[in-house]
Amino acid sequence: MTSLDIFLWIVFPYISMTIFVLGHIYRYNKDQFGWTAKSSQFLEQKRLRFGSTVFHWGIIFVFLGHVGGLLIPKLWFDTIGITDEYYHFGAIWFGGLAGLAVVVGGFFLFLRRVSVKRVVKNSSPSDYVALIMLGIVVLVGFTNTAGYTASGGTFDYRVVIGPWVRELLTFQPSQAMVASMAQAPIGFQLHVTLAFVLFAIWPFTRLVHVFSLPLKYLNRNYVVYRNAKPYGTPKTKTKYDVSSK
Amino acid sequence: MKIKAQFGMVMNLDKCIGCHTCSVTCGNTWTNRPGTEYMYWNNVETKPGMGYPKRWEDNDERKGGWQVKNGKLELKAGGKASKLLNIFYNKDLVQIDDYYEPWTYDYEHLINSPEKEHQPVARPVSQLTGEYMDITWGPNWEDDLAGVHETGKQDPNMRNLDEQIKFEFEETFMMYLPRICEHCQNPSCVSSCPSGAMYKREEDGIVLVDQDTCRSWRFCMTGCPYKKVYFNWKTHKAEKCTFCFPRIETGQPTICSETCVGRLRYIGIVLYDADKVLEAASVPDEKDLYEAQLGTFLDPYDPEIQKEALKQGIPADWIEAAQKSPVYKMAVEQRIALPLHPEYRTMPMVWYVPPLSPFMNAMGGQVNTLDPNVIFPTINQFRIPIDYLASLFTAGDSDVIRKVLQKLVAMRTYMRYKELNKEFDRSILTEAGMTEETAEEMYQLSAIAKYEDRYVIPKSHREDAGDMHLRQGTAGFDFMEACRSCMGGSPQDADPLSYYESGFWRELDENAPKGF
Numbered sequence: 001m002t003s004l005d006i007f008l009w010i011v012f013p014y015i016s017m018t019i020f021v022l023g024h025i026y027r028y029n030k031d032q033f034g035w036t037a038k039s040s041q042f043l044e045q046k047r048l049r050f051g052s053t054v055f056h057w058g059i060i061f062v063f064l065g066h067v068g069g070l071l072i073p074k075l076w077f078d079t080i081g082i083t084d085e086y087y088h089f090g091a092i093w094f095g096g097l098a099g100l101a102v103v104v105g106g107f108f109l110f111l112r113r114v115s116v117k118r119v120v121k122n123s124s125p126s127d128y129v130a131l132i133m134l135g136i137v138v139l140v141g142f143t144n145t146a147g148y149t150a151s152g153g154t155f156d157y158r159v160v161i162g163p164w165v166r167e168l169l170t171f172q173p174s175q176a177m178v179a180s181m182a183q184a185p186i187g188f189q190l191h192v193t194l195a196f197v198l199f200a201i202w203p204f205t206r207l208v209h210v211f212s213l214p215l216k217y218l219n220r221n222y223v224v225y226r227n228a229k230p231y232g233t234p235k236t237k238t239k240y241d242v243s244s245k
Numbered sequence: 246m247k248i249k250a251q252f253g254m255v256m257n258l259d260k261c262i263g264c265h266t267c268s269v270t271c272g273n274t275w276t277n278r279p280g281t282e283y284m285y286w287n288n289v290e291t292k293p294g295m296g297y298p299k300r301w302e303d304n305d306e307r308k309g310g311w312q313v314k315n316g317k318l319e320l321k322a323g324g325k326a327s328k329l330l331n332i333f334y335n336k337d338l339v340q341i342d343d344y345y346e347p348w349t350y351d352y353e354h355l356i357n358s359p360e361k362e363h364q365p366v367a368r369p370v371s372q373l374t375g376e377y378m379d380i381t382w383g384p385n386w387e388d389d390l391a392g393v394h395e396t397g398k399q400d401p402n403m404r405n406l407d408e409q410i411k412f413e414f415e416e417t418f419m420m421y422l423p424r425i426c427e428h429c430q431n432p433s434c435v436s437s438c439p440s441g442a443m444y445k446r447e448e449d450g451i452v453l454v455d456q457d458t459c460r461s462w463r464f465c466m467t468g469c470p471y472k473k474v475y476f477n478w479k480t481h482k483a484e485k486c487t488f489c490f491p492r493i494e495t496g497q498p499t500i501c502s503e504t505c506v507g508r509l510r511y512i513g514i515v516l517y518d519a520d521k522v523l524e525a526a527s528v529p530d531e532k533d534l535y536e537a538q539l540g541t542f543l544d545p546y547d548p549e550i551q552k553e554a555l556k557q558g559i560p561a562d563w564i565e566a567a568q569k570s571p572v573y574k575m576a577v578e579q580r581i582a583l584p585l586h587p588e589y590r591t592m593p594m595v596w597y598v599p600p601l602s603p604f605m606n607a608m609g610g611q612v613n614t615l616d617p618n619v620i621f622p623t624i625n626q627f628r629i630p631i632d633y634l635a636s637l638f639t640a641g642d643s644d645v646i647r648k649v650l651q652k653l654v655a656m657r658t659y660m661r662y663k664e665l666n667k668e669f670d671r672s673i674l675t676e677a678g679m680t681e682e683t684a685e686e687m688y689q690l691s692a693i694a695k696y697e698d699r700y701v702i703p704k705s706h707r708e709d710a711g712d713m714h715l716r717q718g719t720a721g722f723d724f725m726e727a728c729r730s731c732m733g734g735s736p737q738d739a740d741p742l743s744y745y746e747s748g749f750w751r752e753l754d755e756n757a758p759k760g761f
Contacts, residue, residue: 122478
């Protein structure tokens with residue numbers, strides 16, 4: 001195990017995750033105003049329609065696939081009777097399809113961003129960085145699924161990358177897993193490392209809107225009232241009451 | 246009973262001369278920033294016409310407001326789950342081109358141009374792309390019926406007219422319609438906002454966008470049937486008319502009202518029962534919505550209401566203001582003001598006195614009689630068709646319009662006879678449901694229209710407010726720039742588009758007191 005291995009598979013991921021967490025906390029506290037999805041639909045929507053819809057739905061399923069593949073131990077799948085064959089069939093076809101949606105949708109969004117004048121003029125450097133970085137990670141990941149696993153690659157990320165990620169997240173990195181990460185095919189190594197680069201820039205781009213998915217809306221009263229002087233309640237250091245209708 | 250106070254406005258359309266002073270002063274006060282060039286929180290439309298944005302009243306397409314489905318009130322554009330499923334692409338969104346592509350002119354060229362055979366001209370430059378553009382639509386493209394022979398037929402109000410109106414010179418008609426945010430009792434924009442960034446102020450009913458909480462989901466723009474929530478394409482946040490709350494809180498009228506040349510705007514509060522709003526907005530027949538909304542208003546003279554209002558924390562001076570309120574007088578007591586498009590079921594709070602117009606009669610000259618049977622039928626021959634007004638203000642109920650116009654005509658006739666010291670036959674007043682006192686009162690309020698009668702604005706009781714520091718940034722536009730060039734400070738940017746680059750916002754937002 002070289003020091004480069006330790007850096008790539010322990011030090012750098014932790015640096016990235018630290019930036020990810022602290023960056024979000026910092027930005028949330030300091031830049032509520034900038035924390036938006038930065039929608040450009042108002043300026044151009046014909047070309048946004050396909051790209052945005054396909055990309056976003058694709059990436060939701062890609063995310064769920066990663067949760068299933070990395071955070072849920074292989075043992076769990078084995079126990080409920082999902083064999084390796086079944087799992088890989090699902091991973092390749094559903095994962096591949098979702099990945100394809102992300103690649104195609106993302107490509108349309110990229111073309112739109114660089115060719116529609118109104119959108120180009122209204123894009124910040126961070127928009128390009130986020131889009132390109134995300135694109136590279138996705139392309140490498142998709143190549144792994146479509147070009148390696150689907151064409152008979154034998155590397156099982158569920159026994160290497162999965163446990164390694166879980167060890168990282170539980171702050172128990174082991175030499176054994178670092179060593180096997182160092183042996184993983186280059187495509188997977190690249191995908192993982194680039195993903196951690198993406199996580200490190202994430203809090204400083206528009207990608208923060210992922211954490212603003214407004215699920216609260218589902219069980220909220222339609223009309224929101226805010227009260228400058230809550231009737232009958234003493235002055236307290238609370239935020240606005242969002243009282244019911 | 247849950248008593249709430251609500252600011253409202255009445256616009257007396259009889260007096261509007263379409264000068265756009267309201268739009269200009271509003272623009273200078275609120276929307277002279279990059280990203281807001283195209284916005285007119287207050288705009289004046291010439292009707293008939295497509296409007297601003299184009300065909301905003303075509304609600305089958307625009308999907309604003311509410312509808313009753315299976316007896317239940319639901320957002321027309323879709324409920325909560327459907328909104329979240331369509332959050333990546335809002336298929337009903339209005340585009341900036343429906344308002345217009347904002348432009349400026351290449352003024353520099355007038356000065357820098359080398360000597361040429363012809364005079365240099367300042368060509369229009371798009372503020373979205375910075376490139377030269379041809380102007381094909383603008384905020385007042387249809388001013389004073391310009392091009393109405395083309396666009397007038399696309400006015401959604403025209404489809405409700407029985408007779409086919411021809412846009413020929415002899416037969417055409419027009420009126421002005423100044424519009425601001427309606428600050429509805431049942432706001433569909435607030436209800437459409439998934440982030441909870443839009444809110445209605447409990448104490449005075451003003452609807453605002455919390456700029457810090459807005460996440461750019463843009464459903465509010467579709468949700469508002471009046472298309473009065475705008476998208477700042479620079480900041481990616483929703484913005485809208487604030488009812489000039491900083492002025493209102495100190496007892497001053499909104500800037501559009503203050504500067505109105507025709508003095509046609511009235512501001513006051515009404516007390517209403519919030520528990521009745523849902524029921525009133527859900528009545529099955531659209532034509533009942535006007536009466537249903539009036540039914541939510543409470544009588545500020547009723548001692549029981551006063552007692553209950555005080556108990557619920559409405560300040561005594563606000564109850565007094567509700568009694569003097571011109572909005573209450575014109576909408577409830579005199580019944581000459583009507584809500585704009587009540588069929589959207591948002592229960593709007595900017596009401597309009599419909600305009601009189603010359604009648605196209607065969608008699609010629611003045612009708613010099615007091616006989617109601619002669620005078621009132623002329624209303625049906627007004628140049629502005631009753632059905633057109635009904636389409637705007639009463640969901641198509643032309644009887645209500647006719648009654649209002651009767652009152653306006655009866656009041657004028659009564660006052661004319663009174664000024665001339667002539668014998669007056671009261672039957673014309675009786676027929677219109679008025680007495681001499683009410684006619685006199687209507688005259689005082691609409692013709693004399695003293696400043697203190699037009700604006701009865703109780704000051705807000707900020708001394709009782711909670712911790713104001715925590716609320717910084719939640720009520721409006723504290724990020725707006727002061728005049729940068731006029732303070733002798735830094736020179737203005739050559740390119741207005743560069744205002745917001747390089748962390749500009751972050752720097753300004755340093756003080757935002759938000760917890761995680």
